[in-house]
Amino acid sequence: MLIAGNWKMNGLSPALGEVEALVRELKARPVAANVLVCPPATLVSRVAAAASGIIAVGGQDCHPQPSGAFTGDISAEMVRDAGGSWVIVGHSERRQYHGETNTLVAAKASAGWRAGLGVIVCIGETEAERLAGQEEEVVDRQLAASIPDAAGASPTAVAYEPVWAIGTGRTPTTEDIARMHAHLRSQLTKRFGSGARMIPILYGGSVNPRNAKEILAVPEVGGALVGGASLKAADFLAIIHAAPVGS
Numbered sequence: 001m002l003i004a005g006n007w008k009m010n011g012l013s014p015a016l017g018e019v020e021a022l023v024r025e026l027k028a029r030p031v032a033a034n035v036l037v038c039p040p041a042t043l044v045s046r047v048a049a050a051a052s053g054i055i056a057v058g059g060q061d062c063h064p065q066p067s068g069a070f071t072g073d074i075s076a077e078m079v080r081d082a083g084g085s086w087v088i089v090g091h092s093e094r095r096q097y098h099g100e101t102n103t104l105v106a107a108k109a110s111a112g113w114r115a116g117l118g119v120i121v122c123i124g125e126t127e128a129e130r131l132a133g134q135e136e137e138v139v140d141r142q143l144a145a146s147i148p149d150a151a152g153a154s155p156t157a158v159a160y161e162p163v164w165a166i167g168t169g170r171t172p173t174t175e176d177i178a179r180m181h182a183h184l185r186s187q188l189t190k191r192f193g194s195g196a197r198m199i200p201i202l203y204g205g206s207v208n209p210r211n212a213k214e215i216l217a218v219p220e221v222g223g224a225l226v227g228g229a230s231l232k233a234a235d236f237l238a239i240i241h242a243a244p245v246g247s
Contacts, residue, residue: 001216002157002200002223003240004036004120005230006060006088011039019050021233026054026240033223033243036086037230041074048083058086058117061094064107066114076108076115086118086155088225090146092163102145109156110148118155120202120225121147127164135162136183143187152195157202159225160184165205167227174218177203181220209238216243 007015019037026035038058039047048057059079063070066077079087089112090105105121112119123142125135139160147156160180165171172180181201188196200222203215208229215221223243229235 001033001243002036002202003033003236003243004058004086004088004157004159004202004223004225005038005236006091006204006225006227007037007039007043007231008060008093008227009040010231011043013043013046015039015043015231016046016050018231018233018236019047019055022236023050023052023054025233025237027052029241031240031243032245033240035240038086038088041079041082044079044082044084051083056085058084058088058120060088060091062087062089062108062111062115062117064104064111066111076111076117079112080115080117084117086120087112088120088122088159090122090142092122092124092161092166096163102142105146106148109146110150113150113154118157119151120157120159121151122159122161122204122225124161124163124166124205127162130162130164135180139180139184140187143184144191151199152192156198157200157223158184158188159202159204161204161225167206169206171206171211171215174214177215177221178218181218185220207239209235209242212239212242 035055062076063073089108094100109119125138202223204225207224
């Protein structure tokens with residue numbers, strides 16, 4: 001099970017204290033789940049240094065190219081060079097605010113693998129799409145076009161994040177989560193065969209210490225992509241410790 005924290009555009013130097021607190025607790029009380037923190041790019045190298053090998057560190061995005069005249073962008077190789085081992089691609093906020101297409105997300109996923117990173121590919125429907133009964137159609141389209149064929153042989157996770165649940169405090173019912181994750185597992189299996197079992201399906205969208213245990217116990221939920229609740233060590237630890245034993 002993978003419990004990943006996405007700090008988004010949050011975190012200055014004092015936030016390293018939260019990472020240090022997280023590492024201290026996990027050293028004292030190890031967990032079976034794999035723990036990942038994705039801070040802003042300015043902190044990746046310092047979080048990697050503080051992680052002491054106890055937690056993994058990742059980037060929140062990468063450019064498809066390894067280098068070039070792309071002012072302000074960061075390549076997957078740069079994430080790796082800074083100490084990262086994972087990268088998030090296709091987050092709904094990138095799709096919504098930066099106009100990222102499925103094709104671009106797939107190119108970024110390939111770039112992550114090229115650099116030796118594990119890749120978390122985010123998918124999810126908007127509230128309007130869910131109300132229209134189109135949620136499966138939407139995620140099927142994103143799944144097919146955002147994940148290159150190499151996913152079956154490369155470190156990959158899919159993060160299902162219903163857009164309407166991100167940062168709103170609203171979450172689908174556990175029945176809804178179970179139904180969608182079962183559907184996604186079926187789609188992955190059709191495409192990648194037995195290799196699909198190596199691709200965990202994370203749930204994301206207002207995961208917090210109060211609902212984490214229930215969500216992480218849902219069949220085919222292979223972890224969580226946590227936003228705001230990952231910014232404080234105490235909250236993130238509560239979610240990490242909510243992972244089922246032996247996960």
